[in-house]
Structures are given as C-alpha cells and as structure tokens.
Ligand SMILES: [Fe+2]
C-alpha cells in the first residue's frame with residue numbers, strides 16, 4: 001500500500017470525531033472488510049483502512065453535509081436534499097482527501113461509493129460495501145444468507161446479492177431510489193454479472 005496514515009493514526013482520528021457507537025461500527029466494518037479481502041485475494045490492509053474510515057462524515061448534521069457537498073462541488077440530487085445523510089459517503093471521501101492527502105486513491109474511492117456503489121466498482125469497493133452491510137451487528141432479513149455466501153461464493157456473486165438486498169430494502173420501505181443506485185443496478189444487470 002502506498003504511504004498513508006497507519007491504522008492506529010486513522011483510528012485515533014476517527015475516535016476523535018465520531019460517536020463511540022459509530023467508531024465501534026467502523027471498527028467492525030474494518031475487521032469484516034479485512035476478512036473479506038483475505039478470502040477474495042484483495043489487499044487486506046487497504047480494506048481494513050477503508051472500512052475504518054468509511055463513515056468519516058456519518059455523524060455530521062444534515063446542514064453540514066449539504067454545505068460540505070456544495071463546498072466540494074459534489075452532485076446533489078433531489079433525493080439527497082430530502083435525506084442529506086445519503087451524501088455522507090461522498091462527503092467522507094472528500095474530507096478524507098483533505099485530512100490525509102497521502103491516503104491511497106483506492107481507499108478514498110471505496111469510501112466514496114459505500115452507500116450507492118459506483119459503475120465500474122473495484123474488488124476493494126465491493127468488499128467495503130459488503131462489509132458495511134454484513135458487519136456482525138447488522139440485523140435485517142437475509143443478512144445471515146449473505147454472511148453464509150461470504151464464506152462460500154465468489155466476490156461478484158456476494159456483492160450482487162448484497163446490492164440486490166439493499167435495493168429491495170429501499171423498495172420495501174417505499175423510499176425513493178437514488179439515481180446513483182439506478183445507475184449501478186443497471187450496470188450490474190447489463191454487464192453479464194451473476
Ligand atoms: Fe455509511
């Protein structure tokens with residue numbers, strides 16, 4: 001991995017800005033991501049760091065997230081304006097770039113796409129997305145199936161099942177579908193993926 005903050009440095013920074021509950025979630029995602037990276041042949045240290053940092057902006061207020069999105073020139077959709085929390089992944093990435101200029105781009109990219117994914121996701125992106133969804137304290141219908149898949153199938157299959165579960169959850173809860181989600185879902189189903 002190229003030079004960037006050590007895990008200990010990053011953890012101290014996360015601990016200083018996030019609530020204890022958010023920090024604990026980030027640590028669980030870090031360990032889950034490192035475990036998945038080990039299974040699927042990705043860089044476990046990058047996965048652990050991306051998992052730890054992925055929710056850097058999660059505790060910011062709606063107003064702060066909207067202001068940060070504007071300051072960083074991020075695209076803000078109507079769905080984001082209605083639920084500014086949806087911006088926290090991209091805001092986290094933009095703020096991490098400033099806080100840790102040496103943070104590897106692969107890590108920043110994985111943070112940026114942990115809510116909606118992105119077209120052309122890398123293995124690391126997919127690992128962090130899945131880790132955030134199945135970390136040990138997550139509890140939703142189907143999570144055990146995904147954890148079982150994590151032990152037995154390949155990453156593509158696991159990611160697509162995880163993403164499908166998440167899109168289904170949005171529909172079941174009668175929430176609006178973000179344009180980013182629609183783009184990624186269309187990419188998944190047109191790229192001959194599982
Ligand atoms: Fe998040």
Ligand SMILES: [Fe+2]
Nearest residue numbers: 025054055132
């Ligand atoms: Fe998270």
